[in-house]
Amino acid sequence: MRRETRILMAAIVVTVAAGLGACVEPQIETAGAYVAPAPAMRATPTPALTPSPTPANDTRIVINAPAYRMDVFDNGALVKSYLIGIGYPEFPLPTGMRMADAIIFNPTWTPPDEPWVESPRSQVKVGQKVAAGSKLNPLGLVKIPIGLPSLIHGGKSPAQLGGFASHGCVGLTNAQVIDLSKRLAELGGVEITDDQIAKYGRKRTQTKLISLQWPILVELRYETIVVEDGKLRIYRDVYERGTNTEENLRCVLGAYGVTLEDLSENERWQVMTALDRMGRNAGGKAVPAAPLVTLVEAGADPLPDATLSKRPKGASASRKVTRRVKGEKEVVVEITALAGKGYSAPVELDSGKAGTRSTQ
Numbered sequence: 399m400r401r402e403t404r405i406l407m408a409a410i411v412v413t414v415a416a417g418l419g420a421c422v423e424p425q426i427e428t429a430g431a432y433v434a435p436a437p438a439m440r441a442t443p444t445p446a447l448t449p450s451p452t453p454a455n456d457t458r459i460v461i462n463a464p465a466y467r468m469d470v471f472d473n474g475a476l477v478k479s480y481l482i483g484i485g486y487p488e489f490p491l492p493t494g495m496r497m498a499d500a501i502i503f504n505p506t507w508t509p510p511d512e513p514w515v516e517s518p519r520s521q522v523k524v525g526q527k528v529a530a531g532s533k534l535n536p537l538g539l540v541k542i543p544i545g546l547p548s549l550i551h552g553g554k555s556p557a558q559l560g561g562f563a564s565h566g567c568v569g570l571t572n573a574q575v576i577d578l579s580k581r582l583a584e585l586g587g588v589e590i591t592d593d594q595i596a597k598y599g600r601k602r603t604q605t606k607l608i609s610l611q612w613p614i615l616v617e618l619r620y621e622t623i624v625v626e627d628g629k630l631r632i633y634r635d636v637y638e639r640g641t642n643t644e645e646n647l648r649c650v651l652g653a654y655g656v657t658l659e660d661l662s663e664n665e666r667w668q669v670m671t672a673l674d675r676m677g678r679n680a681g682g683k684a685v686p687a688a689p690l691v692t693l694v695e696a697g698a699d700p701l702p703d704a705t706l707s708k709r710p711k712g713a714s715a716s717r718k719v720t721r722r723v724k725g726e727k728e729v730v731v732e733i734t735a736l737a738g739k740g741y742s743a744p745v746e747l748d749s750g751k752a753g754t755r756s757t758q
Contacts (some may be wrong), residue, residue: 458615464633479744483563486719499613504545531602586610639686642677672729
């Protein structure tokens with residue numbers, strides 16, 4: 399195969415309970431059905447975890463739910479970033495490694511057997527397929543299966559990006575998902591032209607599946623403490639995983655050869671205050687600390703098993719979902735000892751709004 403999809407490096411893993419996520423696409427997909435059994439979850443900002451270079455042959459999509467961010471890496475280089483919508487806390491994104499091996503234009507949608515589907519004002523029924531191009535179809539112009547029960551799909555408005563937007567899927571605007579599809583196709587060894595896309599747009603009732611020659615790794619993360627471009631970013635614990643702890647902070651700093659004691663008194667105060675402020679769920683309630691962090695030996699297989707996220711108790715029996723985060727979503731702290739270190743800053747960030755792309 400032309401592309402290698404495994405990296406050998408030190409990884410910090412947070413072990414958490416695994417449960418079930420729910421997406422808007424329940425039927426069996428032939429694409430991206432890689433789901434391994436063990437409940438491990440990455441807590442590190444790889445592919446740039448350590449100061450050592452990223453392998454040049456590493457090509458993947460990386461999604462970090464608390465950051466509402468999706469990145470495309472081509473041969474070890476970050477080439478594109480997207481602001482995304484993520485699953486509601488009641489239907490969170492899963493974590494772990496998946497594969498994308500198909501792009502589906504004008505997808506159909508079969509509503510899953512969930513209470514939220516048949517609300518009093520709903521015009522769809524559980525199990526009854528909704529046609530491609532229908533106004534009742536929430537998947538938009540494209541869906542990219544990444545293993546049940548999740549998808550990357552279009553159909554979202556710009557206002558839904560950077561927040562909760564789906565029942566366990568990654569949501570993009572139609573323009574974003576078209577851009578991603580072209581990039582993904584190129585990485586996967588096939589070509590999708592603008593003429594083809596225009597044709598699919600004119601024939602919205604016709605579904606078109608494009609298989610990739612080389613499947614692309616999709617890494618789903620839940621990382622709330624991230625070193626990025628010399629800064630420490632601490633994100634809100636929106637899925638209540640209990641990851642914003644001093645222990646996790648020390649592990650993340652340690653991956654860059656920095657200890658908490660290396661920070662100045664003011665820096666330590668800022669980061670500890672940030673942990674408290676961000677260690678809260680979407681509604682503002684403090685989240686208890688999760689089980690201990692485990693350090694994985696350098697050179698170990700870094701592909702954590704894909705896990706399904708745990709739904710809050712009673713979520714499946716209710717139509718109600720948490721739609722907004724109350725208060726701030728992240729705190730950024732400048733740390734002198736981290737200068738020049740960390741995960742890459744966004745590249746050509748597509749926020750879903752015309753004229754708002756940047757290379758920050």
